[in-house]
Amino acid sequence: MNGNGRGSGRGIADWYQHAGVRSRPRRTLDEEHEAGLRVFPAHLVPHLGHEAVTALGPAARDLLLAQHFYQYMQFTTHLETEVVNRGTVLIAHGRVDLDLTPNARLDAFKIYCDEGYHALFSLDLVQQVERALGIPALPYEFAPRLARLERTAATFLPEHGTLGRLLQVVVFETVVTRFLAQIPRDPTVFRAVRAAVDDHVKDELHHHAYFVRFFKELWASLSPALRRRVACAMPHLLTDCLRPDLAPVRAALQAAGLPTGAAAEVLADRYEEAALAATVREAGRHTLGLCETVGAFDHPEAREQLHLLGLA
Numbered sequence: 001m002n003g004n005g006r007g008s009g010r011g012i013a014d015w016y017q018h019a020g021v022r023s024r025p026r027r028t029l030d031e032e033h034e035a036g037l038r039v040f041p042a043h044l045v046p047h048l049g050h051e052a053v054t055a056l057g058p059a060a061r062d063l064l065l066a067q068h069f070y071q072y073m074q075f076t077t078h079l080e081t082e083v084v085n086r087g088t089v090l091i092a093h094g095r096v097d098l099d100l101t102p103n104a105r106l107d108a109f110k111i112y113c114d115e116g117y118h119a120l121f122s123l124d125l126v127q128q129v130e131r132a133l134g135i136p137a138l139p140y141e142f143a144p145r146l147a148r149l150e151r152t153a154a155t156f157l158p159e160h161g162t163l164g165r166l167l168q169v170v171v172f173e174t175v176v177t178r179f180l181a182q183i184p185r186d187p188t189v190f191r192a193v194r195a196a197v198d199d200h201v202k203d204e205l206h207h208h209a210y211f212v213r214f215f216k217e218l219w220a221s222l223s224p225a226l227r228r229r230v231a232c233a234m235p236h237l238l239t240d241c242l243r244p245d246l247a248p249v250r251a252a253l254q255a256a257g258l259p260t261g262a263a264a265e266v267l268a269d270r271y272e273e274a275a276l277a278a279t280v281r282e283a284g285r286h287t288l289g290l291c292e293t294v295g296a297f298d299h300p301e302a303r304e305q306l307h308l309l310g311l312a
């Protein structure tokens with residue numbers, strides 16, 4: 001990386017002073033302070049307002065809210081360690097086909113530390129909330145999502161394992177989930193959760209900038225044939241990254257007392273295809289914009305993939 005980005009002369013600016021892992025306290029639930037608050041914003045859980053769910057009563061609603069929070073935090077824990085750091089360490093060690101500056105490698109290790117810490121505090125909060133609410137988390141499986149990401153990389157870039165892994169990181173690090181940024185300011189949510197999400201969002205601003213630069217340089221280094229394949233892969237990786245997993249939602253609905261058929265109905269009503277594609281388009285708009293910037297979607301084949309996935 002030639003390091004043309006903001007603050008790149010010093011690498012990720014002031015990381016030693018400002019990174020969450022270096023400067024923020026452990027976020028702990030204080031039951032007295034959290035009284036009257038909820039673990040997660042109710043309006044961000046699509047199935048919560050469904051009439052079949054409302055009919056189950058307030059205890060079921062609390063359970064579903066908690067499970068949604070657990071799923072999100074466990075997803076984060078796995079994602080950071082199994083996808084983001086798996087690719088980031090390749091950059092840190094210089095095991096990529098790019099002329100990396102010394103700072104670019106150090107920055108990759110800073111990101112590696114950040115993500116490890118995000119994984120730690122996400123699991124820490126899951127365990128604290130389980131104890132505070134007395135609601136155990138249902139088992140969480142990251143394997144299906146990882147399998148989707150691997151399948152996409154293998155389909156479009158079969159002989160380029162490293163490139164596939166780097167692109168998975170670029171996608172996860174450049175998507176912007178607007179709802180996440182709202183949580184720190186949501187007065188209905190546990191203070192510890194708001195603070196932890198705020199810590200995370202602040203670190204991710206630096207990661208976002210780093211991976212925008214990284215992708216541009218990576219793209220510039222690719223042959224025209226490989227660019228075309230990367231351009232086709234990106235919309236699929238984006239979908240793999242952002243499409244919500246419905247299996248854990250189904251499991252939570254059943255744990256809350258809904259029979260299989262009713263749970264399937266809630267899923268069909270609240271997670272329609274059009275809504276899922278809109279979620280990917282919305283949260284993926286920066287990544288799609290980044291691909292546009294380098295001309296990735298000038299390739300007709302890549303445009304076709306965008307249409308296919310409802311992202312055009």
Ligand SMILES: [Fe+2]
Nearest residue numbers: 080114115118
């Ligand atoms: Fe992170």
Ligand SMILES: [Fe+2]
Nearest residue numbers: 115173204207
């Ligand atoms: Fe990150």
